[in-house]
Amino acid sequence: MCALRFRREGSAERLSISLFLGCVGLAFGAGMARADDPDPTSPAAPAPPARSVGQVTATATRAERDLLDVAGNVTVIDREAIEKSGARDVPELLRRESGLFVTNDIGSPEGYRVEARGFNNGGGNGSALLVLMDGRRLNEADSSFVDWSLVQLDRVERIEIVRGPGSALYGDNAMGGVVQIITKDGAGQPHATLSGRFGSYQEATGSLFAGGSQGPFSGSFYADGYTSDGYREHSDFDSHMFSGKLRWTPSDIASFEVSSGYSADDRKRPGTLTQAQIDEFGRDAAQPFTNNFDAAHERWVQGLGQLILAKDVKLKLLPYWRSRRDSGAFESSDPDPFRQFDFDFGTDTSSWGGSAQIEVDLPIGGFPNRAIAGFEFLRDDVDRTSAAFSSFCTPSCTGDTRVHRRILSGFAQEEFSILENLLLAAGVRYDDAHYAGGSVSTDPFSTSVQDLARSPSALSPRAALTWRFLPATSAYVSYSRGFRFPNFDEAIGFAGDLFDLQPQRSNDYEVGLKQRSETFSANLAFYWMDVKDEIFFNPLIVDPTFGFPFAQNSNLERVRHRGIELGSNWHPLSWLELYGSYTLNDVRIQKDPVTQLDGERMPLEPLNHGTAGFYLFLPWHFETGANANIVGPRHVANNFGNGVSSLPTYYTLDTTLAWRAPLGEHVDIALLFRIKNLTDQEYSEVAGAPTFGPGPLGFNPAPGRNYEGGVTVSWK
Amino acid sequence: MTARARAAALFILLAAGPAPAQEAGALAEAHAPAVDFAPSGPSVESRLAEIRRRIQAALEYPPLARWQDLEGDALVRFEIGSEGRARGVRVVRSSGEPLLDAAAARAVVAAGVLPRVYGPLEVPVSFELATRR
Numbered sequence: 001m002c003a004l005r006f007r008r009e010g011s012a013e014r015l016s017i018s019l020f021l022g023c024v025g026l027a028f029g030a031g032m033a034r035a036d037d038p039d040p041t042s043p044a045a046p047a048p049p050a051r052s053v054g055q056v057t058a059t060a061t062r063a064e065r066d067l068l069d070v071a072g073n074v075t076v077i078d079r080e081a082i083e084k085s086g087a088r089d090v091p092e093l094l095r096r097e098s099g100l101f102v103t104n105d106i107g108s109p110e111g112y113r114v115e116a117r118g119f120n121n122g123g124g125n126g127s128a129l130l131v132l133m134d135g136r137r138l139n140e141a142d143s144s145f146v147d148w149s150l151v152q153l154d155r156v157e158r159i160e161i162v163r164g165p166g167s168a169l170y171g172d173n174a175m176g177g178v179v180q181i182i183t184k185d186g187a188g189q190p191h192a193t194l195s196g197r198f199g200s201y202q203e204a205t206g207s208l209f210a211g212g213s214q215g216p217f218s219g220s221f222y223a224d225g226y227t228s229d230g231y232r233e234h235s236d237f238d239s240h241m242f243s244g245k246l247r248w249t250p251s252d253i254a255s256f257e258v259s260s261g262y263s264a265d266d267r268k269r270p271g272t273l274t275q276a277q278i279d280e281f282g283r284d285a286a287q288p289f290t291n292n293f294d295a296a297h298e299r300w301v302q303g304l305g306q307l308i309l310a311k312d313v314k315l316k317l318l319p320y321w322r323s324r325r326d327s328g329a330f331e332s333s334d335p336d337p338f339r340q341f342d343f344d345f346g347t348d349t350s351s352w353g354g355s356a357q358i359e360v361d362l363p364i365g366g367f368p369n370r371a372i373a374g375f376e377f378l379r380d381d382v383d384r385t386s387a388a389f390s391s392f393c394t395p396s397c398t399g400d401t402r403v404h405r406r407i408l409s410g411f412a413q414e415e416f417s418i419l420e421n422l423l424l425a426a427g428v429r430y431d432d433a434h435y436a437g438g439s440v441s442t443d444p445f446s447t448s449v450q451d452l453a454r455s456p457s458a459l460s461p462r463a464a465l466t467w468r469f470l471p472a473t474s475a476y477v478s479y480s481r482g483f484r485f486p487n488f489d490e491a492i493g494f495a496g497d498l499f500d501l502q503p504q505r506s507n508d509y510e511v512g513l514k515q516r517s518e519t520f521s522a523n524l525a526f527y528w529m530d531v532k533d534e535i536f537f538n539p540l541i542v543d544p545t546f547g548f549p550f551a552q553n554s555n556l557e558r559v560r561h562r563g564i565e566l567g568s569n570w571h572p573l574s575w576l577e578l579y580g581s582y583t584l585n586d587v588r589i590q591k592d593p594v595t596q597l598d599g600e601r602m603p604l605e606p607l608n609h610g611t612a613g614f615y616l617f618l619p620w621h622f623e624t625g626a627n628a629n630i631v632g633p634r635h636v637a638n639n640f641g642n643g644v645s646s647l648p649t650y651y652t653l654d655t656t657l658a659w660r661a662p663l664g665e666h667v668d669i670a671l672l673f674r675i676k677n678l679t680d681q682e683y684s685e686v687a688g689a690p691t692f693g694p695g696p697l698g699f700n701p702a703p704g705r706n707y708e709g710g711v712t713v714s715w716k
Numbered sequence: 717m718t719a720r721a722r723a724a725a726l727f728i729l730l731a732a733g734p735a736p737a738q739e740a741g742a743l744a745e746a747h748a749p750a751v752d753f754a755p756s757g758p759s760v761e762s763r764l765a766e767i768r769r770r771i772q773a774a775l776e777y778p779p780l781a782r783w784q785d786l787e788g789d790a791l792v793r794f795e796i797g798s799e800g801r802a803r804g805v806r807v808v809r810s811s812g813e814p815l816l817d818a819a820a821a822r823a824v825v826a827a828g829v830l831p832r833v834y835g836p837l838e839v840p841v842s843f844e845l846a847t848r849r
Binding site: 049050051052053054055056057058059060061062063064066187188189213215216217218249252253254255306308311312314 | 764
């Protein structure tokens with residue numbers, strides 16, 4: 001196009017005319033285009049800038065449902081919330097969530113225990129919280145606990161918390177709830193994050209995450225190291241780990257991913273202190289005469305295949321393998337010869353398995369409908385050797401345990417919109433397990449198990465109705481059944497043959513209300529869970545061999561867990577965010593003919609606990625926040641008869657100051673300073689009555705006021 | 717002076733009075749080169765709008781990306797060849813997700829025969845997921 005341009009400059013009018021060669025060419029009839037640009041085909045002409053044709057947008061519906069339509073008390077902690085929190089590890093974040101009760105008896109990353117809905121009740125029993133990392137089970141085969149030192153927060157992208165039984169979809173362990181941890185993805189332009197922290201007790205940690213994409217491939221690498229002397233003497237913890245992830249997306253209907261990792265750590269355990277020992281040696285002392293330690297090495301590989309088989313038909317394959325070796329000792333040089341012992345052990349655990357799942361999104365009558373079906377296989381092997389030296393073992397006792405189990409499962413779920421705002425979800429899962437193997441022991445307190453031939457099974461149905469009665473508000477009602485198979489420590493037990501130990505099963509009824517908007521979100525849930533055969537490490541069981549109480553795992557015939565969970569987050573102003581949670585867990589034995597403790601409360605789990613906090617977003621990229629945590633009185637571990645005085649209420653207050661700012665176009669920096677337990681409260685999260693026989697309580701003193709500083713640099 | 721000579725003199729005179737650099741930049745930005753094959757017919761703007769419409773019609777959300785909850789914005793650059801089809805299609809700003817980048821480039825290729833416009837063209841492509849009910 002030919003153009004004449006008239007422009008004003010200052011008070012004088014000046015004529016400026018641009019005539020492009022194309023226009024001249026047109027005037028002379030020399031060209032076919034009527035352009036007001038140079039001939040773009042001429043090599044001498046400068047390359048013209050690209051011209052935009054305008055924005056185009058592809059929109060689709062998320063595969064995942066809105067949280068308001070999910071029948072359950074579900075929350076999601078995303079990466080932004082993780083960074084804002086300043087938390088060092090995942091359990092520290094989970095402490096702030098309703099329905100979860102977090103304890104740490106050592107103060108190190110290993111000492112965490114996280115349970116939902118009243119199952120953090122001590123005594124050495126297994127876990128009723130299933131924890132998945134990218135779909136792979138983190139619960140260990142032998143104890144069913146999660147080693148939280150393996151879950152580094154710096155590589156976590158998102159945490160999803162589902163409270164209440166998830167056995168209808170996930171099976172074993174998912175009785176109190178399910179925590180899904182999704183790690184960072186490397187896709188995108190090359191990017192990296194380097195982070196370091198230093199703190200009290202000689203704590204130092206560093207991590208590096210790097211990722212990027214090239215064509216159909218994307219990958220990431222993560223490495224970290226951690227060292228700390230720990231708050232207490234003899235609670236040193238050192239670890240390092242590496243992991244990598246590679247994804248290949250050959251087409252828009254298939255992607256394949258493989259990830260692998262290795263971690264190693266050395267832990268020392270300070271043991272418990274009596275009140276007299278605290279008074280004499282101080283709260284940070286280790287148990288005198290004790291030397292407990294453990295070294296753990298873990299490797300894992302997992303794959304993920306995602307294929308679109310047909311329109312709205314998806315196949316997901318998840319194979320995995322995990323191997324772990326623990327070697328350590330429990331040693332006591334107590335002057336009392338009856339308390340002297342040296343117990344050395346080495347445990348090799350391996351797990352492998354996988355799942356295949358098909359999802360079909362097929363509207364029925366114009367309403368969304370989703371069906372999910374699949375099966376899962378899991379094989380666990382545990383080899384444990386031990387040697388004990390004590391006054392009861394002369395010259396020594398040895399133990400050799402070789403057991404395995406396999407679990408084969410099938411499941412089906414259906415989500416159907418009865419009305420536009422009414423969603424029905426129903427499903428069922430069947431798990432069939434088989435335990436085999438045995439143990440040989442020369443310990444006088446143990447019995448050799450010739451063959452642990454047991455084949456428990458579980459049927460776990462679920463039904464729920466969600467009513468989205470307002471755009472940002474919904475209510476739900478649900479029924480579900482959960483279960484937990486005995487883990488190897490419970491099934492074999494160091495106290496001998498426990499063939500009669502049954503799976504723990506529950507019936508859960510729940511109603512809830514949810515609100516989610518830009519500035520306010522809240523979850524309120526009431527649950528009632530009757531647990532049959534709750535597995536418990538019970539110090540009141542009378543051993544038939546000895547004729548006196550000798551702790552061992554047992555089934556409590558009926559335990560009732562009831563509770564209220566309330567969590568909320570409010571963003572009233574752009575510079576202010578408030579949050580809080582409250583949990584009531586009333587966990588009582590309803591009926592147990594063996595111990596006859598009907599009506600007594602279960603230990604450790606407090607009736608009430610809660611959290612309150614805020615974030616202030618200040619000028620010049622500064623942020624500050626505080627988090628208060630309060631835990632009500634609770635019975636000490638092993639205090640089945642509720643006759644021993646309770647642990648008192650404690651609260652902690654943590655504060656955070658952060659500065660997050662861009663350093664140029666491609667670099668961000670964050671500086672962090674935290675004070676934890678600002679008011680220097682003296683408390684013990686965990687304490688216990690002696691497992692065997694009478695004696696003073698043993699306390700696990702928690703850290704006093706401590707400090708932490710860190711820096712994170714991100715390249716993008 | 718002949719008419720041709722007068723026109724040449726006027727051209728030299730006017731072309732010799734350069735606008736300030738800042739003005740020139742603003743001018744170029746405000747008036748990006750509109751290059752045209754056809755001396756008559758629809759304007760460049762209307763043909764660009766038609767190109768946008770055809771790319772939009774060819775754009776699909778990759779089902780796998782939807783499943784994996786992937787969103788992002790990509791910028792695709794291309795030219796229109798002599799046969800009217802997009803050529804030299806490349807993603808000049810990645811969405812961060814290979815799946816979305818490929819879908820954005822594929823939409824430009826799949827748009828078919830396009831109205832002719834000279835020079836490089838760009839199309840910003842967004843992939844957005846709406847909440848499932």
